[in-house]
Amino acid sequence: SQQxxxxxxxxxxxxxxxxTMNCSYKTSINNLQWYRQNSGRGLVHxxxxxxxxxxxxxxxxxxxxxxxxxxxxxxxxxxxAADTASYFCATDASNQGxxxxxxxxxxxxxxx
Amino acid sequence: xxxxSQSPSNKVTEKGKDVELRCDPISGHTALYWYRxxxxxxxxxxxxxxxxxxxDKSGLPSDRFSxxxxxxxxxxxxxxxxxxxxxxxxxxxSSHFQWKETQYFGPGTRLLVL
Numbered sequence: 001s002q003q004x005x006x007x008x009x010x011x012x013x014x015x016x017x018x019x020t021m022n023c024s025y026k027t028s029i030n031n032l033q034w035y036r037q038n039s040g041r042g043l044v045h046x047x048x049x050x051x052x053x054x055x056x057x058x059x060x061x062x063x064x065x066x067x068x069x070x071x072x073x074x075x076x077x078x079x080x081a082a083d084t085a086s087y088f089c090a091t092d093a094s095n096q097g098x099x100x101x102x103x104x105x106x107x108x109x110x111x112x
Numbered sequence: 113x114x115x116x117s118q119s120p121s122n123k124v125t126e127k128g129k130d131v132e133l134r135c136d137p138i139s140g141h142t143a144l145y146w147y148r149x150x151x152x153x154x155x156x157x158x159x160x161x162x163x164x165x166x167x168d169k170s171g172l173p174s175d176r177f178s179x180x181x182x183x184x185x186x187x188x189x190x191x192x193x194x195x196x197x198x199x200x201x202x203x204x205x206s207s208h209f210q211w212k213e214t215q216y217f218g219p220g221t222r223l224l225v226l
Contacts, residue, residue: 031213042116042203043217088155092213099145099168100215102155 006089006103014111019076021106023089024069030092032065033100034074037086046074046087081112114138116218118204124224125194133189133221137206144187145207145215146179150200158202161187163209194225 006023013019025032031050035043049056049065049072056063062075076083086107090100117136125131137144146158157171161181172178176194181187191198201222205215 033213035217041201042219043205045214045216048213090155098162099157099160099171100147101157102147104154 006087006106008106009104010107010109012109012111013079015079015081017079017110019079019083019108019110021074021087021089021108023072023074023103025072025089025091025101025103026070027091027093029067030094032063032072033090033092034061034063034072035088035090035102037088037105043088076108079108079110081110084108084110116204116206116216118202118218118221120221121219122222122224124226126226127196128193130190130192131194131223133191133202133223135187135189135204135206135218137185137187137204138208138216139185140208141206141216142184142209143207143212143215144181145205146187146189147203147205148200149203149220153200155203158189191223194223196225199223199225 029051031048033048034046036046037043047058047061047063049063051067060077065072086105088105089103092100119134142163144161147155149155159172159179160168176192179189201220203217203220205217207215
C-alpha cells in the first residue's frame with residue numbers, strides 16, 4: 001500500500017523554469033526521501049530530510065518538510081531538459097534504515 | 113565502485129512457471145531490499161534483509177513469493193506458479209550499515225507473465 005499522494009501527477013514546464021512537486025503522507029516518519037527515476041528503471045536517491053528538519057538544499061534542489069501537515073515539497077530550480085524524469089517521495093518510519101513507502105510519483109517533463 | 117546489479121534484465125514466462133530473480137548488492141552493504149513497481153500498484157515494498165537478523169517479509173503479497181540472501185550478499189527472489197498480475201519491474205536496493213537510510217537501487221528486472 002502507498003504511504004501517500006503526490007501532486008501533481010504530471011508537470012510540464014519550459015527549460016529554466018522552476019518545478020515544484022508535493023507529497024503527503026499518512027503516518028509518523030523518521031525521514032522522508034526523494035528519488036528520481038528515468039524510463040521506468042532504477043531509482044536514484046536525490047535528497048533526505050529528517051523529521052526534525054524543516055528545509056534542506058542540495059544544488060538546484062530544495063526540500064521542505066512540514067510534519068504537522070504530513071507533507072513535503074521538492075523544488076527544482078532553473079530546470080533543464082535532463083531533469084525530465086519521474087520523481088517519487090518515500091518515507092521511512094523506522095530509525096533503523098528499513099523499508100521505504102513510496103508515493104505515486106510526479107512525471108516531470110522539461111521542454112527545451 | 114560497481115552499483116547494485118540485477119539479472120536478468122527482462123524475463124518473459126508463462127503463467128504457472130516459477131521464476132528466479134537475482135540481485136547483487138553493492139559490496140559491503142549489509143541491508144538488501146526488494147520492491148516491485150507495477151502500473152496498478154506503484155512502488156511496493158516486498159522484503160528486507162539486514163545482516164543476520166530475520167528478514168522483514170511483511171510486504172510479500174502471497175506465499176508464492178520467497179527470497180533468500182546467501183552469505184550476506186547475493187539475494188534471489190523466487191516467484192512460484194507465476195500469475196499475470198505478477199508482471200512488474202522488480203527492483204532491488206542495498207544500503208550501508210553506517211548510512212543505512214540511503215538506499216541504492218539496481219536497474220530492475222522487468223517480468224512479463226503471459
